[in-house]
Amino acid sequence: MEKFIxxxxxQLEQWDEWLSAQxxxxxxxxxxxxxVLLDVIVxxxxxxxxxxxxxxxxxxxxxxxxxxxxxxxxxxxxxxYDLIYYTHRWSNPASKNVEANARDARYAFFAxxxxxxxxxxxxxxxxLNDLAETVMMRMIRGTSLRGVRGIEPNYRRxxxxxxxxxxxxxxxxxxxxxxxxxxxxxxQERGLQFVEDETNLEDKFLRNRxxxxxxxxxxxxxxxxxxNMLALQEQLQASYRVHxxxxxxxxxxxxxxxQQYKWVLYVPAFSELGMDKRRVYLTLFFEERLVEDIPTxxxxxxDRIDQLIVNDRxxxxxxxxxxxxxxxxxxxxxxxxxxxTRDMEQPDLNIHINQLNHWHKLSEDxxxxxxxxxxxxxxxxxxxxxxxxxxxxxxxxxxxxxxxxNEGDRLELxxxxxxxxxxxxxxxxxxxxxxxxxREQLWLLCDKNHEVISxxxxxxxxxxxxxxxxxxxYVFLYRKLED
Numbered sequence: 001m002e003k004f005i006x007x008x009x010x011q012l013e014q015w016d017e018w019l020s021a022q023x024x025x026x027x028x029x030x031x032x033x034x035x036v037l038l039d040v041i042v043x044x045x046x047x048x049x050x051x052x053x054x055x056x057x058x059x060x061x062x063x064x065x066x067x068x069x070x071x072x073x074x075x076x077x078x079x080x081y082d083l084i085y086y087t088h089r090w091s092n093p094a095s096k097n098v099e100a101n102a103r104d105a106r107y108a109f110f111a112x113x114x115x116x117x118x119x120x121x122x123x124x125x126x127x128l129n130d131l132a133e134t135v136m137m138r139m140i141r142g143t144s145l146r147g148v149r150g151i152e153p154n155y156r157r158x159x160x161x162x163x164x165x166x167x168x169x170x171x172x173x174x175x176x177x178x179x180x181x182x183x184x185x186x187x188q189e190r191g192l193q194f195v196e197d198e199t200n201l202e203d204k205f206l207r208n209r210x211x212x213x214x215x216x217x218x219x220x221x222x223x224x225x226x227x228n229m230l231a232l233q234e235q236l237q238a239s240y241r242v243h244x245x246x247x248x249x250x251x252x253x254x255x256x257x258x259q260q261y262k263w264v265l266y267v268p269a270f271s272e273l274g275m276d277k278r279r280v281y282l283t284l285f286f287e288e289r290l291v292e293d294i295p296t297x298x299x300x301x302x303d304r305i306d307q308l309i310v311n312d313r314x315x316x317x318x319x320x321x322x323x324x325x326x327x328x329x330x331x332x333x334x335x336x337x338x339x340x341t342r343d344m345e346q347p348d349l350n351i352h353i354n355q356l357n358h359w360h361k362l363s364e365d366x367x368x369x370x371x372x373x374x375x376x377x378x379x380x381x382x383x384x385x386x387x388x389x390x391x392x393x394x395x396x397x398x399x400x401x402x403x404x405x406n407e408g409d410r411l412e413l414x415x416x417x418x419x420x421x422x423x424x425x426x427x428x429x430x431x432x433x434x435x436x437x438x439r440e441q442l443w444l445l446c447d448k449n450h451e452v453i454s455x456x457x458x459x460x461x462x463x464x465x466x467x468x469x470x471x472x473x474y475v476f477l478y479r480k481l482e483d
Contacts (some may be wrong), residue, residue: 004186008174009044015154017170021120023053023110025113025169027106028077030070033125035077035194036183037175041123057083057113059106060135062093063199077193086113111159114167126151126173127366129180132229133210140206145280146287149240150175150233172180179226226364247284254363256349257286263290263336264349267329268364270309279306290336294322308334332363351443353400362402362443368456370400373473385458386478388445390464391471397475399448400476402456404440407454412461420462425455434460445476 012018019309026041028034038056045051058074060067071087078085088109090102110122135150153176159167175183187194202208256264265285270278282302287295301321308317308329318328321336328335332348351368353360357375359367373381373389381387409425431440445454447463454460456478 002184004178005040005043007178008040009047011153011174011177012044012172014442015172016153017121018172021052021118021170023055023117023167024123025055025057025110026118026120027110027122027124028056028058028074029197030074030195031070031078031125031197032187032192033127033175033180033183035192035306036080036187036190036348037123037125037236038077039190039383040174040186042083054081054082055084055113055117055119056083058087059086059109060087060089061102061106062090063102065200066195066198070197073193073195084117099207107159108162111161111165111167111169114159114169115161115165119169121170122157123172123174126176127175127178127180127183128226128230129211129215130227131176131233132215133207133227135233136210136214140210144287145240145243145283149236150229153177177230194298205393243280244284244288247281247288252280254281255289256351257289261340262293265305265309265334265336267309267332267334271359274366278309282306294325297322305334349403351402353402354398356397362478366472366478368402368443368476368478368479370397372477373475376475381475381477384475384477384479388454388460388476390453390474390476391467392464392474393468393471396447396464396471397474400445400453402443402445405442405444405455409444411452411455411459412463414462425452428455428459434458 024041026034026038028038041054045054056074056078058071060071062068068089071089075085075087087310090105093102112121113119124289129151135148135255138147138150151173152171153173155171157169157171159169161167167242186192199205201212202206203212215225222228250269253269254266256266270281273281279302282305286297286302290297304319304321305327308327319327320339321327324339325336326339328337351360351362353368353370355372357369359369362368370390376384405425407426410422411425411428412420413423417423420474425444429442434442442458443456444452446452451463453463454476
């Protein structure tokens with residue numbers, strides 16, 4: 001028993017979020033897992049130099065006749081430990097998709113407590129058997145890179161209250177490396193009281209069928225099955241983190257987000273990726289970005305996006321991505337947007353220069369960037385094919401972006417005698433005899449006030465060209481990659 005306490009305490013001490021937390025909300029159903037969690041955390045807390053504030057939260061799902069008795073039991077349990085407690089009864093239980101709806105309602109209740117009590121950590125009694133059951137259920141139903149990772153022991157989570165107010169909390173599951181058998185043994189040795197949920201024996205829930213039928217078969221074949229599942233889950237989580245970190249480094253070159261037109265994928269950048277890497281990145285895009293708009297997707301959806309990328313014979317095509325959403329390729333871009341906007345004109349794409357002294361990829365063979373002039377030697381600057389020197393004050397460094405031309409764009413120029421005048425970008429292109437096919441592809445550098453600073457590769461306006469006592473010299477550079 002003491003060994004179990006020590007093991008859980010060692011796990012908690014590895015988490016900085018636990019060490020810094022002041023208020024802990026314990027999700028207590030009254031079952032053996034959460035009752036043991038409550039007892040263990042209370043015992044660990046009493047040994048701390050600065051004990052944390054513990055709160056008990058119980059959600060009555062109102063799905064069985066004995067649920068109100070469970071709520072009373074948890075209330076008495078919290079009082080026995082002299083803890084603050086909250087209980088809530090689900091007034092209108094769902095009749096369909098019960099598990100998912102119950103989970104959403106439960107976490108909305110927890111979100112209310114978190115907001116009211118300034119909770120730092122929400123702790124649950126999920127254990128190693130739960131992990132194995134969850135992974136097996138997801139594999140049966142169909143899952144993804146993210147889903148097959150199972151349950152994470154410690155992570156930041158966003159919850160929504162019933163009034164749709166967002167709250168952040170640290171989720172902790174300190175029993176995730178502990179088997180159900182170990183938890184039951186602790187409860188028996190401590191003489192802990194708990195309630196039994198009779199619905200855990202019913203066959204109508206997939207989790208119960210996995211727990212009662214499938215998991216025992218695997219355990220019989222290999223008694224170390226749970227430990228093997230944990231090792232696999234930890235490897236998958238580490239692998240996912242590595243893939244995701246790699247993806248984040250390249251994401252600015254792969255896609256853009258428009259408030260009006262949603263997601264825009266840059267085909268040339270995706271095409272440069274190898275097949276396996278491209279498909280992994282597409283999956284991460286669906287899992288980490290598109291999930292807010294399209295919560296569920298199919299493997300076919302990724303296949304079809306991949307085909308839009310690699311099939312240059314169909315540079316303009318559209319398909320239904322999911323209910324209410326379409327994917328549309330137009331030459332070098334794939335637009336993913338609500339179906340009702342499919343007939344709107346192609347959006348104006350902005351590429352933001354959000355990092356100083358860093359090359360941004362404009363296209364597959366073009367780089368742009370804003371640099372402190374001292375970042376390069378004079379010889380290096382002379383070799384740059386296109387350079388603009390800008391005198392900028394600190395508050396002027398942010399907000400530069402590139403886009404294609406719009407109707408009415410103008411440049412502020414100097415006539416050579418010190419006189420300033422404005423010229424339409426369209427007239428400049430005509431005067432320079434720039435072919436019509438190239439005009440729509442040219443990039444314009446603009447500032448946060450949407451003033452045109454330069455037609456890249458051709459001409460620069462007079463903005464930011466005069467010295468100022470509080471300004472520093474920066475250079476905007478453009479170059480093409482060598483073949």
